[in-house]
Amino acid sequence: xxxxxxxxxxxxxxxxxxxxxxxxxxxxxxxxxxxxxxxxxxxxxxxxxxxxxxxxxxxxxxxxxxxxxxxxxxxxxxxxxxxxxxxxxxxxxxxxxxxxxxxxxxxxxxxxxxxxxxxxxxxxxxxxxxxxxxxxxxxxxxxxxxxxxxxxxxxxxxxxxxxxxxxxxxxxxxxxxxxxxxxxxxxxxxxxxxxxxxxxxxxxxxxxxxx
Numbered sequence: 001x002x003x004x005x006x007x008x009x010x011x012x013x014x015x016x017x018x019x020x021x022x023x024x025x026x027x028x029x030x031x032x033x034x035x036x037x038x039x040x041x042x043x044x045x046x047x048x049x050x051x052x053x054x055x056x057x058x059x060x061x062x063x064x065x066x067x068x069x070x071x072x073x074x075x076x077x078x079x080x081x082x083x084x085x086x087x088x089x090x091x092x093x094x095x096x097x098x099x100x101x102x103x104x105x106x107x108x109x110x111x112x113x114x115x116x117x118x119x120x121x122x123x124x125x126x127x128x129x130x131x132x133x134x135x136x137x138x139x140x141x142x143x144x145x146x147x148x149x150x151x152x153x154x155x156x157x158x159x160x161x162x163x164x165x166x167x168x169x170x171x172x173x174x175x176x177x178x179x180x181x182x183x184x185x186x187x188x189x190x191x192x193x194x195x196x197x198x199x200x201x202x203x204x205x206x207x208x209x210x211x
Contacts, residue, residue: 005187007147007176007206009048009118017047018151019124024048045201049175051193056200057162063198071171072204074107074145074189079182081111086126087155088112092133099141107145107189108138109208115149115177129154135164147173147189147206176206184210 009015013026024043030036046052051072054061078101082090090110102108110130117123127150138146146165151174153161165172173191188209193202 002210005178005181005208005210007049007178007191007208008204009175009177011041011043011048011203015048016119016121016123017044021046043203045196045199045203046174047203049173049177049191049206050201050203051191052162052166052172052174052201053193053199054166054169054171055198057159057166061166063200064193064196064202065198067171069192072145072173072190072192074105074109074147074187076105077107077109077145077147077187077189077208078102078105079109079111079179079185079187082128083113088128089131089154090128090134091131092137095134095137101185102141102143105141105186106143107147108143109147109176109179109182109187109189110149111179111182112149113180115179118149118175118177124151125155127151127155129156129158130161130165131157132161132164135161135168135170138165138170139168143170145171145173145189145191147176147191149176149179151175173204173206182208182210 030038152158191204191206
């Protein structure tokens with residue numbers, strides 16, 4: 001079925017975020033006292049469904065303003081379907097069954113079912129992740145954008161896996177939801193960030209287009 005599937009978490013006041021990051025705050029600046037409803041929103045750049053720029057992990061590397069908007073679009077995105085248990089790590093051996101299907105793609109969505117935990121403390125406890133072999137598989141198949149349901153790329157070794165992905169200019173979307181609504185093997189994925197000057201990441205309105 002053709003259409004658009006929203007893959008975005010709703011950004012809410014005080015919502016749970018990655019441990020150590022500040023929670024978002026939403027306040028009212030005007031409520032029609034001047035004729036308009038205007039709000040003040042304060043959030044971490046890695047809140048909810050968001051993207052990472054290379055400078056998030058690598059000093060002096062590209063920030064959001066160094067990247068064109070189309071770097072956060074997967075024109076042909078393969079959905080990798082892996083139901084994941086707590087602590088599961090996606091390996092290159094598991095990815096091999098997609099060796100043929102991934103040809104000609106520039107992005108992947110890793111569907112694990114973990115999004116069912118979004119908004120709960122369990123979301124940040126033992127979430128599914130990637131290993132170095134998976135990153136090599138993505139690189140070898142010319143993937144430049146990877147979308148995850150998890151809040152990070154690995155529950156324990158996230159520093160190492162972030163570094164390897166971003167060194168290879170594979171950009172990252174974290175915190176996707178509703179991937180279970182995608183019924184097609186391939187979609188067009190959009191997760192374009194705000195143009196925040198020289199910054200490391202941004203919440204996005206991510207969605208998949210089924211042609």
